[in-house]
Amino acid sequence: MSKFRLGLLINPLAGLGGSVALKGSDGVAALALAKGAIPKAHLRMQQALNVILSYKEQIEIITASDEMGERLAREMGFEVRVIYQAPQQTAATDTRQVVNKLLSETLDLLLFAGGDGTARDIFAVADDSIPVLGVPAGVKIHSGVYGITPNASGRVVKMLLEGELVSLMHADVMDIDETAFRAGVVKAKRFGEMLVPAEPRYVQAVKMGGKESDELVLADIAAEAIELMDSDLSIIGSGSTVAAVMDELGLENTLLGVDLIKGDQLIASDLSAKQLLAYTTQHNAKLFITLIGGQGHILGRGNQQLSPALIRQVGKSNIIILATKTKLKALEGRPLIVDSGDPELDKALTGYYKVVTGYHDYVMYQVANPDLAD
The missing domain is CATH 3.40.50 (Rossmann fold)
Structure with missing residues (x-):
């Protein structure tokens, strides 16, 4: 660690x-x-x-x-x-x-x-x-x-x-x-x-539980994610939390795949690792990902299209994690995990991240693979 x-x-x-x-x-x-x-x-x-x-x-x-x-x-x-x-x-x-x-x-x-x-x-x-x-x-x-x-x-x-x-x-x-x-x-x-x-604020802005309140939380997260985008490329990872960003933009989304947008326009859908690397070689890009509920993986589970080469190209500072506080709290203090297939990269990606948990609302959360030696 x-x-x-x-x-x-x-x-x-x-x-x-x-x-x-x-x-x-x-x-x-x-x-x-x-x-x-x-x-x-x-x-x-x-x-x-x-x-x-x-x-x-x-x-x-x-x-x-x-x-x-x-x-x-x-x-x-x-x-x-x-x-x-x-x-x-x-x-x-x-x-x-x-x-x-x-x-x-x-x-x-x-x-x-x-x-x-x-x-x-x-x-x-x-x-x-x-x-x-x-x-x-x-x-x-x-x-x-x-x-x-x-x-x-x-x-x-x-x-x-x-x-x-x-x-x-x-x-x-x-x-x-x-x-x-x-x-x-x-x-x-x-x-x-x-x-x-600040001291932790576990209570969300809307009541927890129920489809309507979940949608409101995701809409807040999506609104903040869209503010973080710029004129360069945005890589949209898999999962329902990230899918809310595409919904907010009114764009088609590959729920279990990776899409690419520029500004508010869809450039390509369901891309492979090779395609993603080709698209981003000449352009700056931000990567929007979420975690697998209960497990805490943010890379290497259901998004293997996000290759080590792509992650290095994007850079740690351009990785943006989206998650509800409910999902994070369910980890009971366990860290988020990266399993890119490249141990050296995984080690480099550890540390504390600003996780988007709402509109202008963040928490600090650790990425730390327990199996990686110092």
Whole structure:
């Protein structure tokens, strides 16, 4: 089973100004240190990591050197890989450079310790491209991307490691004007949204059970899938959940086969592995698939047309999994499984995915083949 890839980022200057009445650390870190402020961001992150310490054999931490993450992670016994050499005196530009490097690492989660300024710096680079979770360590915590306490942030990560259903939600990145704040004026501003893992929300938007409610859930999933499509090709896998996408588009569907659409037009139906590869060689494509209920397979059961060569060509980031929360919950925490016939590819495909479970509704769920060695 592949390891959980945890991006770790500590802003060593976060919260420095609070204890010395500077109401923040933006631009006044040197003054705060001169006034006797003691850096505490690493202690806040330590509290969060303590919650998942017993899972450290399952985790690879990818981080920056020294106080930006490496030192604490190594002291706690985690497996660590350093991707950025931090200077002795860090700044906001270092946070942005670290995040830029982390974006190429296919993280399962970016866990960071800081305040609203740190969240803004991360958002400036990452936008909502990866799930993030903040450990509150700053003076100003107006953003919705943080756990309510460091321990709470650690508990959310623990839920992911234990395979619980964890919903993804968009949360606001907020910050205030510290200069005005020091003068007693609060001027908060919204800068955007980042994807944040929240506590699981098992109750669906419509009542469970019955054909009508099932259709409403599938219609919501289909609507979100259609929004994710673009002008390039979309490969539509087999199964009734994915078939709902074709129904929503008003297109003929091969329930037990694989179809190909471009925009909202059907290009070809019931394609073989060779045909799919030929169609997609010169074009970008997104692959829409679902899982087999009760088993959890997303590749290698009923969709062998999706060959290893095709999957490599499409790329992991373009695989979009559609499923109802009812189907996922029925797995009772077991991971989704890939069985493409290529063990190396199967191993590369493991990790946490955003699974579409409704309209603008996602959960994080793990793909992890138990029979694959690390």
